[in-house]
Amino acid sequence: MAKETVTDSLPTASFSETVSFLFKVMAPNIAKGVIIRRPGVMHVAERWALDKRSIKQVQAFNNKYGKGPLLFKTPFKPMALILDPDDATRVIEETPEPFATAESAKKSALAHFEPDVALISKGKAREERRRLNEDVLESGCPMHRFSDHFTQVAEQEVNALLKAVYHHNNKLDWPLFFDAWNRVVRRVVLGDAARDDYPLTQELIQLRKAANWGFMRPKRKRLRQKFHNRLAHYVDQSETNSLAAKVSHYAIGSQAKPVGQMPQWLFAFEPAGMATFRALALLCAHPAQAERAQREINLSPPPDNPFLQACVLEALRLWPTTPLILRETTERTCWSQGEMPTNTTLLIHAPYFHRDDCTLDIANRFAPDIWLNPEQLKHWPLLPFSGGPGICPGRNIVLLVTSAVLAALMNNHTFTLNPPDRLTEDEPMPALLSNFHLCFQVKQSDALSRQEG
Numbered sequence: 324m325a326k327e328t329v330t331d332s333l334p335t336a337s338f339s340e341t342v343s344f345l346f347k348v349m350a351p352n353i354a355k356g357v358i359i360r361r362p363g364v365m366h367v368a369e370r371w372a373l374d375k376r377s378i379k380q381v382q383a384f385n386n387k388y389g390k391g392p393l394l395f396k397t398p399f400k401p402m403a404l405i406l407d408p409d410d411a412t413r414v415i416e417e418t419p420e421p422f423a424t425a426e427s428a429k430k431s432a433l434a435h436f437e438p439d440v441a442l443i444s445k446g447k448a449r450e451e452r453r454r455l456n457e458d459v460l461e462s463g464c465p466m467h468r469f470s471d472h473f474t475q476v477a478e479q480e481v482n483a484l485l486k487a488v489y490h491h492n493n494k495l496d497w498p499l500f501f502d503a504w505n506r507v508v509r510r511v512v513l514g515d516a517a518r519d520d521y522p523l524t525q526e527l528i529q530l531r532k533a534a535n536w537g538f539m540r541p542k543r544k545r546l547r548q549k550f551h552n553r554l555a556h557y558v559d560q561s562e563t564n565s566l567a568a569k570v571s572h573y574a575i576g577s578q579a580k581p582v583g584q585m586p587q588w589l590f591a592f593e594p595a596g597m598a599t600f601r602a603l604a605l606l607c608a609h610p611a612q613a614e615r616a617q618r619e620i621n622l623s624p625p626p627d628n629p630f631l632q633a634c635v636l637e638a639l640r641l642w643p644t645t646p647l648i649l650r651e652t653t654e655r656t657c658w659s660q661g662e663m664p665t666n667t668t669l670l671i672h673a674p675y676f677h678r679d680d681c682t683l684d685i686a687n688r689f690a691p692d693i694w695l696n697p698e699q700l701k702h703w704p705l706l707p708f709s710g711g712p713g714i715c716p717g718r719n720i721v722l723l724v725t726s727a728v729l730a731a732l733m734n735n736h737t738f739t740l741n742p743p744d745r746l747t748e749d750e751p752m753p754a755l756l757s758n759f760h761l762c763f764q765v766k767q768s769d770a771l772s773r774q775e776g
């Protein structure tokens with residue numbers, strides 16, 4: 324059993340507190356869509372500040388119960404909410420034993436489209452699949468060996484996007500951006516031949532919509548097979564400079580299930596697009612920081628853009644795209660306040676740690692510098708990409724592609740939010756910013772207009 328001295332039993336929430344937790348913390352996250360966001364619910368959640376309420380609720384639990392973890396006896400299974408920064412770090416570090424990434428709700432959702440992915444695998448199979456992910460995504464290197472190619476892809480697709488923007492009253496909205504983003508993602512993951520493979524993205528969207536319902540919706544096995552066959556086709560093609568090319572070096576039938584890891588990459592690139600769009604909004608609302616970004620773009624072309632990457636990380640701190648990090652205990656564990664049973668779902672509510680205004684003075688401000696001087700907040704869990712042995716192996720590729728897209732957008736173009744007061748530096752940053760409802764007015768720089776004129 325894991326260390327620490329047991330002094331008492333773990334604090335347990337009352338019935339009414341359990342109801343508050345389910346309604347204020349769990350329900351909004353489930354309603355927004357855990358696997359694919361529902362734009363209508365995002366709009367309502369932003370207007371009604373539902374995320375602010377959920378942070379306040381967790382803060383109230385912390386005031387009442389101190390360190391926690393706080394146990395909830397729900398009708399389904401025991402759940403425990405992590406309230407203490409050191410406990411959050413412990414859970415993240417002691418993954419996958421005794422804190423497994425393969426938590427049951429996550430398993431039932433992800434199995435709709437990626438039943439063999441490392442995240443919901445256990446034991447030897449998880450080890451091999453995790454290793455494959457780290458190898459293909461080169462998670463230990465800040466620059467993937469294909470980074471120059473990925474940067475070029477980002478620039479080409481942004482140029483095509485900006486042409487489309489001119490025919491759209493110089494307005495950049497989410498649907499326009501998302502189309503271009505998906506072209507970048509398909510080319511990076513599968514190769515240039517997949518650039519216009521819209522049916523592939525549509526199939527994944529259908530599978531993810533079903534996944535939002537977890538065990539309540541039957542699996543669409545035929546559609547899943549069709550989608551996986553398409554992925555296998557791109558692995559066979561093994562186009563140079565694509566992640567699929569690296570996958571093709573693995574034996575298809577091995578326990579690492581190479582093709583079975585790829586849906587996660589396509590799926591997880593979507594939040595990266597959301598973060599890029601939000602980072603652009605943050606820069607529009609903070610002109611001094613936008614100037615800083617512009618200076619960086621002028622001085623050092625991508626992929627070397629630490630400030631732009633810090634802006635993306637800051638968008639992910641303010642609006643984490645994985646708000647609930649879930650783990651499941653594989654044995655009884657001991658905590659300073661008591662014991663926790665096996666098979667308990669552990670919840671780390673990222674927005675609570677990222678936006679705790681009782682502890683962080685930057686909680687509700689745009690503060691990209693915290694990512695440039697990470698020593699400052701070394702002892703506080705900021706977990707946009709999780710951490711420890713289960714840390715997102717795609718994080719460096721995400722930062723590379725998102726900053727390259729931002730740099731290409733801002734090169735010779737200025738952006739303003741439409742309406743301009745959608746986000747302003749005079750107000751605290753809202754608890755949620757729906758990417759679906761952001762719109763920008765785009766203007767060519769004078770030099771570029773003269774050149775093209």
Ligand code: HEM
Binds near residue numbers: 443460591
């Ligand atoms: C903004 C974009 C992204 C964010 C915020 C993000 C965040 C995360 C987080 C928080 C986890 C841990 C989930 C958990 O423990 O339940 C995770 C896992 C993972 N992510 Fe990402 N991710 C992003 C994009 C990507 C991309 C683009 C890829 C691949 C190209 C990727 C590959 C993975 C994989 C394979 C795992 C599972 C790791 C494991 O099983 O240990 N992610 N990601």
